[in-house]
Each structure stands twice: as C-alpha cells, then as structure tokens.
Amino acid sequence: MSKLVKFLALLLPGFLVACSDAETESHPYGFGMQVSEQVIAKWDIDIGPDGAGLPEGSGTAEIGEPIYLAKCAFCHGEFGEGMGRFPDFVGTPEELLSDFATKNVGSYWPYATTLWDYIYRAMPFGNAQSLTADEVYSITAYILSLNNIIAEDAVMDAKSLPEVKMPNRDGFIVASGTDINASICMKNCVKEVVVTSKASESRVSLAEKEEAKNTGDIQ
Numbered sequence: 085m086s087k088l089v090k091f092l093a094l095l096l097p098g099f100l101v102a103c104s105d106a107e108t109e110s111h112p113y114g115f116g117m118q119v120s121e122q123v124i125a126k127w128d129i130d131i132g133p134d135g136a137g138l139p140e141g142s143g144t145a146e147i148g149e150p151i152y153l154a155k156c157a158f159c160h161g162e163f164g165e166g167m168g169r170f171p172d173f174v175g176t177p178e179e180l181l182s183d184f185a186t187k188n189v190g191s192y193w194p195y196a197t198t199l200w201d202y203i204y205r206a207m208p209f210g211n212a213q214s215l216t217a218d219e220v221y222s223i224t225a226y227i228l229s230l231n232n233i234i235a236e237d238a239v240m241d242a243k244s245l246p247e248v249k250m251p252n253r254d255g256f257i258v259a260s261g262t263d264i265n266a267s268i269c270m271k272n273c274v275k276e277v278v279v280t281s282k283a284s285e286s287r288v289s290l291a292e293k294e295e296a297k298n299t300g301d302i303q
C-alpha cells in the first residue's frame with residue numbers, strides 16, 4: 085500500500101472500507117461497470133447455423149425485392165451480380181471447380197442462417213443494424229430466390245430459414261488431415277519442398293484475371 089493510501093486510510097477508514105466491499109463484489113478487477121441485460125441483448129445478436137437466436141418476424145422475396153433494390157443494389161447489383169469490387173451473391177458449387185471461382189452465397193455458403201446474421205449485423209455497409217427483422221427476412225429470401233434456392237413466395241421465418249438447404253452444405257469436410265494430427269517436429273525436420281503451383285499462375289488478383297481475359301487466355 086502506498087504512503088498516500090495509508091494516509092488516506094487513517095483519515096477515512098469508514099469510507100474506504102465501504103468502497104472496497106462494494107467494489108470487490110461487483111468489480112473483482114477494480115475497473116469496469118455493471119451492464120444491464122438490455123445492453124447485453126443488443127450485443128448478443130449472433131445466429132447459430134441451426135437458427136438459434138433468430139428473432140420473430142418473417143418475409144418473402146417479393147417483399148424483399150424493392151427493399152433490396154433501394155438499399156443494396158447500388159453496391160451488389162440488381163440481381164446480386166456484384167458491382168466493381170463489391171461482392172456478388174449468385175453462383176453454384178460447380179463453379180468452385182474453376183480456377184476463377186467466386187466464393188459467394190450461392191456457390192459457397194453452407195447455411196442460410198449465416199446470411200440473415202451477416203445482413204442484420206453488418207449491412208447496408210455504412211448503415212449497419214438499421215434494418216428490422218422483417219426486412220432482413222425479406223432481403224434474405226430475395227437473395228436466396230435469386231439463386232433459385234427458394235420460391236419467390238416462400239415465407240422465411242425463424243422456423244423455415246434454418247430448414248433451407250444451401251447448395252454447398254455438403255461441400256465441407258471435417259478436417260482430419262495431416263495439419264491437424266501432425267506431431268510437432270523439433271529436429272531433422274527439413275524435407276524437400278515441392279512447389280506444385282504458384283499463385284501467379286492461377287492469376288489470383290483481379291488485375292491478373294482482367295489481363296487473362298484480355299489476352300484471351302480465359303473467357
């Protein structure tokens with residue numbers, strides 16, 4: 085205990101004892117504040133793959149289309165085709181076999197509930213968390229219908245959305261390969277490294293893809 089605190093402790097013993105009792109109960113680390121259930125609820129918005137956490141509300145693609153056109157299309161395209169470097173939403177898992185595949189909602193995402201979570205949490209870009217639950221159900225339905233995953237009049241809600249089977253749901257495998265099971269090598273570990281391909285050959289950057297298109301290397 086510092087000299088100053090000792091001095092204050094002599095002068096104000098009652099005050100210090102009263103503070104320290106309350107402090108250790110609510111602030112075991114000596115800082116921070118009590119947070120109400122309502123405040124926590126505002127942060128607790130994650131949706132599980134199984135739909136856990138989805139709120140009440142509902143929507144259809146028909147209702148979602150005009151909302152999407154007003155709030156999303158100028159970045160993501162009217163039909164989810166993407167604009168410039170803003171992501172597209174439409175594709176099929178078969179496209180992932182291409183060297184130039186885009187991992188998007190239609191081609192890659194395994195759960196429709198993640199789409200709800202993402203839109204509610206982060207979109208529209210620059211005005212996140214401004215949408216109501218009904219609007220998010222409707223826009224989610226619109227994006228799913230653009231991918232022909234659900235019908236335009238299919239009602240999406242906390243029960244039906246988790247039941248939507250995304251095209252790439254079975255495209256994921258549980259990783260049990262060497263990376264996970266390998267024991268760590270501490271000596272004599274250097275093995276010959278064989279380079280099988282280079283990123284530049286796959287033309288991973290947009291500029292490289294563009295160049296490949298211009299030179300007629302790809303369609």
Ligand code: HEC
Pocket residue numbers: 152155156157158159160170171172187188189199202203207208209210223
């Ligand atoms: C001002 C431009 C802009 C607007 C408007 C906008 N977005 Fe986005 N959106 C982005 C950007 C940028 C990203 C990529 C963010 C990142 O990767 O961190 C993105 C990502 C997404 C993704 C994830 C795509 C993926 O495959 O990773 C979804 C889904 C999405 N937006 C939906 C929407 C919806 C729905 C709306 C309308 C409610 C919307 N966005 C409005 C710019 C925008």
